[in-house]
Amino acid sequence: MNATAEKTPVLQIEGLTKYFGGLRAVNDFNLTLHEGDLAGLIGPNGAGKTTIFNQITGIYLPTKGTINFYGTNLVGFEPHEITRTGIGRTFQNIRLFSDLTVLDNLRIAFHAQCGYGLFDGVMSTPKFQKRENEIVENAQELLEIMKLTRVQNEIAKNLPYGEQRRVEIARALACGPRLLLLDEPAAGMNPREISQLMELIHFIRDKFKLTVLLIEHQMRLVMGICEHITVIDFGEIIARGTAREIQNNPKVIEAYLGKGA
Amino acid sequence: MDISVLLSLVKIILVIAYLFGLFWVMGVKVRPLTIKGKKVNISLLVNLLGTIAAFGIIQLTLTDFGGFQILNDFDSGLLYQACTMTMVALGLNLIYGFNGQFSLGQWGFYGIGAYAAADVTYRWLNSDASGLVVLGVGVILAGVIIWAIGKFTSNLRRMPVLSSFTLYLLGSLVAGYVAILAGRWISPLINPFLGTNLAPGPLAQGIWLQVVFFLAVIFAGIFAAEVSFLFGLPVLSLGSDYFGIATLGFTIVIYTLMVNSDTILPFPEMRGGRGMIGIPKLTNWFWAFLFMILVIIIMRNIMRSSHGRSIVSVREDETAARSMGIDVAGTKLMSFVIGSLFAGLAGGVYAHYIGFLSPGAFDFLIGFNPMIIVVFGGLGSMTGTVTASFGWIFFLEGLLRDALGKISPQAPSWRYVLYPLTLLLLMLIRPEGLLGKLEWGFLKLPVIPLRKVKNEGEQA
Numbered sequence: 001m002n003a004t005a006e007k008t009p010v011l012q013i014e015g016l017t018k019y020f021g022g023l024r025a026v027n028d029f030n031l032t033l034h035e036g037d038l039a040g041l042i043g044p045n046g047a048g049k050t051t052i053f054n055q056i057t058g059i060y061l062p063t064k065g066t067i068n069f070y071g072t073n074l075v076g077f078e079p080h081e082i083t084r085t086g087i088g089r090t091f092q093n094i095r096l097f098s099d100l101t102v103l104d105n106l107r108i109a110f111h112a113q114c115g116y117g118l119f120d121g122v123m124s125t126p127k128f129q130k131r132e133n134e135i136v137e138n139a140q141e142l143l144e145i146m147k148l149t150r151v152q153n154e155i156a157k158n159l160p161y162g163e164q165r166r167v168e169i170a171r172a173l174a175c176g177p178r179l180l181l182l183d184e185p186a187a188g189m190n191p192r193e194i195s196q197l198m199e200l201i202h203f204i205r206d207k208f209k210l211t212v213l214l215i216e217h218q219m220r221l222v223m224g225i226c227e228h229i230t231v232i233d234f235g236e237i238i239a240r241g242t243a244r245e246i247q248n249n250p251k252v253i254e255a256y257l258g259k260g261a
Numbered sequence: 262m263d264i265s266v267l268l269s270l271v272k273i274i275l276v277i278a279y280l281f282g283l284f285w286v287m288g289v290k291v292r293p294l295t296i297k298g299k300k301v302n303i304s305l306l307v308n309l310l311g312t313i314a315a316f317g318i319i320q321l322t323l324t325d326f327g328g329f330q331i332l333n334d335f336d337s338g339l340l341y342q343a344c345t346m347t348m349v350a351l352g353l354n355l356i357y358g359f360n361g362q363f364s365l366g367q368w369g370f371y372g373i374g375a376y377a378a379a380d381v382t383y384r385w386l387n388s389d390a391s392g393l394v395v396l397g398v399g400v401i402l403a404g405v406i407i408w409a410i411g412k413f414t415s416n417l418r419r420m421p422v423l424s425s426f427t428l429y430l431l432g433s434l435v436a437g438y439v440a441i442l443a444g445r446w447i448s449p450l451i452n453p454f455l456g457t458n459l460a461p462g463p464l465a466q467g468i469w470l471q472v473v474f475f476l477a478v479i480f481a482g483i484f485a486a487e488v489s490f491l492f493g494l495p496v497l498s499l500g501s502d503y504f505g506i507a508t509l510g511f512t513i514v515i516y517t518l519m520v521n522s523d524t525i526l527p528f529p530e531m532r533g534g535r536g537m538i539g540i541p542k543l544t545n546w547f548w549a550f551l552f553m554i555l556v557i558i559i560m561r562n563i564m565r566s567s568h569g570r571s572i573v574s575v576r577e578d579e580t581a582a583r584s585m586g587i588d589v590a591g592t593k594l595m596s597f598v599i600g601s602l603f604a605g606l607a608g609g610v611y612a613h614y615i616g617f618l619s620p621g622a623f624d625f626l627i628g629f630n631p632m633i634i635v636v637f638g639g640l641g642s643m644t645g646t647v648t649a650s651f652g653w654i655f656f657l658e659g660l661l662r663d664a665l666g667k668i669s670p671q672a673p674s675w676r677y678v679l680y681p682l683t684l685l686l687l688m689l690i691r692p693e694g695l696l697g698k699l700e701w702g703f704l705k706l707p708v709i710p711l712r713k714v715k716n717e718g719e720q721a
Contacts (some may be wrong), residue, residue, distance in 0.1 A: 057584055076418055083586035091584075097577035099698075103709055107567065108574040112586035114567035118595070120682050121566025128566065135567065138710040152711050175586050 007034035007068075010179055011056070012209045016065035018235075025051045026235040033179070038205055038212045045256060048235040049215045050092055053181050057089050058082040058209070066192055069179065084112045088177030092184045092215070098157035102148060102167050103168075106139040109174035120247055139174060144172040145207070146200075151164040154156030162193045169200070173208060180204075182214040188219045192220060198225050223247065231255070263667055269660040276343075276651050281701060286311030288703030308703075314632040315549050323546055334685070337546065339659050341614040344549040345607040348556045350634045351643060352603030355560060355630070358640035359569070361576030363501055366492070366508030369515035370485040370601040370630025372620075374608025375529060376519065378474075378481035379540040383530055386465055386541055387458050387469055390451035391444040392478075397446075398439030402482040406432040406638070409492065422590075426495045435493060440523040466552065473700045474543040478552065478609030485605025486598045493597040498590065512625040517621035536619035542553030544614035552610050556603050560643060561704050563599065568699060573641075618676050633684060644701045649694075656680075 009032055016029040025050040033039055041049050054060045056067055058079040067074045074082050083089075097105050114135065120128040143149050146166045150161055156167060165185060173178060185201070186194050198221055205212050216222045221231060223243040231239040231246060231257040239246055246252055275301050291307045293300040319340065322331040332340075353367045377396060384392035411434050414425055456462025463469070496507045507514040522531035531537045563569045575592050583589050612618055638645030657680055665672035687695065700706065 059580065059583065078588070079583035081418075083584055089584050091581065095578050095581040097574050097581065098575060102572065104570060104573075108570045108582070108587065109585040111567045111571045111574075112506075116567070118563070118566070118568050121568050124562055132567075136709055140709075145711065149712055153708055171585065181504070193464045208681045252343045 007036065009033070009068075010037070010070060011058070011213070012066075012068040013052075014068075016052065016055060017050075017063050018055060018060060018066065019063045024235055026055070026216050026232075027234070029237060031230060032090070033211050033213060035211055036199070036205070036209070038225055038227050039155045040222045040229040041215050041232065042217070042222055043230060043232040047232045049232065049237070050132050050183060051235075052070070052232075053089065053183055053215065056082075056181065080112070083175050083177075086176065086178035086183065087116060088172035088175040089181040090172050090183055090185060092170055092187065094161075094165055096156040096164055096171070097153075099245075100155050100156060102143070102156055102159070103139055104134070104154045105167055105171050106142060106174045107135055110139065110169045111225045113176060136240055140172055145204070159189050164191070165197075166200075169204070173204065177210065178207075179211045180211065182212065182216075184215055184217060186216055186218040189218075191220075194221055199222065201225060230250060263664075266660070266664045266667065269655070269663045272596040272650060273655045273660060276340075276655055279319075279646055280648055280651060281313045283312070284647075284702035284704055286702075288313060288705065298517050306650055312554065316547070319550070320546055336659075338614070339654050340546065341549045341610070341653040342542055343609040343651040344553040344609040345614070345632065346654055347553050347611070347647050348603045348632065350638070350646045350650045351556055351560050352600035352607075352630045352645065353631045354635045354638075354640070354646045355563075355572070355596050355603070356600040357577060358635055358642070358646075359486070359564065360572045360593060361501070361503040361595055362497070362597065364508045364597070364600070365505055365625065365628060365632065367513040367600065367604050367631050368491070368623060368625060369508075369512035370489055371608040371611070372512075372515050372602035372623035373488055374478075374481040374485045374538070374605030375618055376522070376608075377484050377605070377625070378477040378609030380528065380530065380535060381477035381614040382470075382474055382541050382543065382613065383479070383537070383539060385455060385470070385477075386461065387530075387540075388452055388455045388462075388465075390448040393476065394447045394451070395440045395444035396480045396484060397476065399437055400480050400487060402439055403433045403436035403487050404483065406436050407487065421711065422498050422500055426491070429494060430555060431493055432612060435489065455495070468505055468636035470541070470543070474541075474613060478548075479614075482602050482608040485608065486602035489596050489601030490594065493601075497593045497597060509625060512623075513626050516625060518621060518624055530617075531714055534620055536617055536621075538617050540616045540618065542611055542613060542616040544610050549610055549614070556606065557643070557647065557704075559599075560603070564643070565706050568592075568595070576641075636694055637687060639696040639698060639708035641698045642694065642696045642700060643704045644696055644699065645696030703705060 011031065011033040013029060013031040016026055017024070018026040036258065041052065043049055044115070051060065055062045058074065059079050059083070062075055062102065063197060065075070067078070069085060069087065074083065074085070077085070097108060102109075116125070116128050116131050140149070140152070143152055146169065148163065148166055148170060151163060159167065169182070169185065182201070186197055189197060190246045197204060201212060201214070202225060204210060214222075214226070226243060228242055230237060231249075231252050238255055239249045240249045270555045272652070287308050287312070289304070289307060291304045293302045296302075300689050324330065324336050333349065334666060341524055349367055349371050353364065354368070356362050356364045381392040384390070405671040407429055409427075410428050414420055451464065454464040456465050492511055496504060517594045518526060519531070520530045520534040523533040571582070571587045571592050572595070574585065574587055580590050630653075634679050635646055638647075638649030657676055661679060662673045
């Protein structure tokens with residue numbers, strides 16, 4: 001762990017706590033990510049993983065704690081402001097704009113960077129046309145990287161599940177993130193698709209110089225690509241370390257892997 | 262079947278065909294001409310000329326050639342009504358169809374636009390310029406102040422909506438006060454040129470009157486937009502259903518203010534519930550067509566820009582839109598304000614067509630008409646909305662009134678039984694509306710061709 005100390009910390013979460021009424025969903029959660037990290041967050045259903053994601057992205061306001069992203073405390077920011085500081089995310093249950101085309105899904109994510117005002121749009125100024133072409137260009141590039149060129153003009157809800165997942169990742173990348181949060185990217189995928197997804201996550205991390213934090217239930221994916229893993233149960237951290245350390249941790253086996261062991 | 266009934270039916274078909282032709286010619290792409298070795302793109306020119314030609318065709322049919330006139334005053338009235346209805350319904354489609362906010366307030370903004378514009382020209386013709394001065398200075402100043410407050414508060418995080426609302430409201434009140442002062446100071450300078458109602462002065466006739474009419478409609482539209490901004494700011498933070506109820510309340514408030522405009526508001530010329538009379542009938546086919554085309558072009562250009570896509574994304578999934586960096590509250594407000602702007606413009610045009618404003622015309626029950634049209638034409642289809650607006654007016658006020666009038670003088674009331682039935686039938690056969698989300702010609706969004714990929718065969 002000390003080897004990463006000289007890298008810049010991207011995300012520093014300290015003492016993050018969330019209550020829903022009397023229910024304590026997350027308690028005193030700490031996490032530090034460094035530039036280029038590929039980290040995993042695992043835990044049984046209802047452990048509070050997605051709640052942590054929703055607090056990082058500003059959908060829930062934390063009850064307590066700080067979330068520092070490149071030195072800025074994000075607590076109190078609106079979700080769209082957080083996205084604009086450079087955090088992209090996908091959702092556990094795919095949330096594409098399902099009645100729109102794949103290209104439009106991506107173009108919407110470019111809105112924050114569109115760089116022209118409503119007036120330019122109404123008057124169809126040269127600036128508008130130039131930026132629109134650039135947006136299409138950038139979106140198509142992302143589609144090509146995600147091997148989605150073929151389905152560019154398809155309605156998103158008509159795509160097979162695996163492709164919808166890829167569109168969602170492409171859409172998150174279109175926001176221009178420095179930190180990518182993936183919420184169960186492999187849910188419902190078959191082993192072959194999972195292998196492809198692992199390659200893909202590695203590839204986009206290197207290509208876009210991202211830091212990746214992912215929630216996953218598919219142990220093969222987590223153990224295969226995550227450099228370090230945090231395990232939570234009932235909102236509390238019960239273990240953290242490399243894949244090997246986690247696999248041998250008795251607490252983890254009891255809480256999570258224990259059912260099969 | 263009577264010949265005039267048959268003629269009404271033909272008129273509906275012709276007017277719909279006309280609209281489709283109009284959108285075709287507005288959006289048609291022509292191959293570039295080669296003049297002296299240079300390629301010249303003439304598509305835009307063709308579109309412009311085509312639109313003017315489309316305007317001219319109707320203008321010709323409305324012109325009286327010594328007793329020969331294809332469309333009579335009744336038909337031209339239907340056309341103007343259809344144009345205003347198109348503007349109102351397009352605005353509502355932006356709010357409800359594209360942005361997904363169920364709003365019943367559209368009719369209220371229409372009424373605001375109608376009364377505001379009517380008051381300006383009415384006063385202008387009765388040797389009082391204060392209407393134009395106050396409204397003009399007021400809306401421009403309020404716009405600047407709202408913009409400045411928006412700039413100022415944009416870096417304050419999580420500012421409670423009611424606090425920013427209070428700021429905006431105070432700013433607008435200051436603008437209103439300054440406008441009234443300006444009216445007191447400036448209008449005496451203009452008044453001598455206005456003459457009286459019976460002997461209009463140089464500024465109260467001819468081209469100047471047309472300019473005042475144009476300004477009145479534009480200012481009335483902006484006024485409605487600013488009111489919708491102040492109203493929408495706190496109310497749009499409510500969930501969709503509650504927002505619907507709140508906007509219904511707004512329409513009722515506006516109606517009540519109209520009924521009491523001469524007692525609780527200082528506008529004796531509006532004559533409260535008895536209705537405002539003496540509004541100059543300045544709307545002709547030129548103005549109706551111009552404002553309608555303006556609204557259609559603005560709407561279409563917004564929908565094909567990134568802002569339009571963000572409006573649609575809010576309808577599709579608010580949480581996902583937020584996470585994609587889209588300011589959901591701001592986007593809702595933007596579409597609400599633009600939609601109300603269209604309604605306000607429509608109100609101004611309508612007031613100067615009908616020449617008589619009665620609060621009864623802005624009752625919330627009639628306010629359901631644009632909602633019905635939007636649903637009928639297809640939520641999220643501009644083509645559908647325009648076609649449905651024209652079809653609606655020509656069917657309900659033209660064909661049905663005519664056909665039922667043949668049976669007995671009381672029978673036209675039956676059309677309020679027949680059209681709900683038509684609507685029910687359509688909802689059963691085609692729940693997504695007549696056109697669904699389809700667009701035609703000019704209004705169609707361009708489909709971006711696929712990019713060439715080297716190893717296409719590799720795709721999974």
